[in-house]
Amino acid sequence: MKRLVVGISGASCANLAILLLKILRELPGWETHLVMSDGARRTIEYETPYGVEEVAALAHVTHPAEDVGASIASGTFKTEGMVVIPCSMKTLAGIAHGYSDNLLLRAADVTLKERRKLVLVVRETPLNLIHLQNMVGLAAMGVIVMPPVLTFYNHPKTLDDVQLHIVGKVLSEFGVEAPGFTRWTGK
């Protein structure tokens, strides 16, 4: 069983995390470990048709953000890595500076110290110099900084198409082929 740690922070686009959890729930061989920040609880309620508990139920295991003693807080707990989707500028800053005052931040810190894959779906616009410098520092450590950017080469017709392409690219980083995800094969 491959494990993926999924962090949801309080940036806009919580819907992307919901889609990612739904896809991994249907794929055999994957186990998701979810942690939601307090900010995420607010954006989920505000931006999505889901309640926080419904989102929690989409993961195989959901850990409380204050439980810094959870399995994912230790490097001895084996995972394929972690995705923070969406990643707020506050959570980005916490990860970039090793300020691990909740389980999401601690799990990201562990992912870095164990040299595992960390994907950050950073979401803010426009970006200030602090945001950009935090991203540069993390990119230098091998973190994949992957903002949810629009694409049109896949000819999206609905918002679902747009979201699937973004989440498909994120999952692709972990070797997962999302059903319905279309790749560019040349013109």
Ligand SMILES: Cc1cc2nc3c(=O)[nH]c(=O)nc-3n(C[C@H](O)[C@H](O)[C@H](O)COP(=O)(O)O)c2cc1C
């Ligand atoms: C509806 C809503 C949307 C938000 N969108 C963003 C965003 O896109 N990017 C961001 O960095 N912060 C955004 N914020 C602010 C964060 O939620 C806030 O900075 C919070 O403290 C982040 O904490 P967390 O990273 O622990 O979740 C948003 C807040 C709300 C209420």
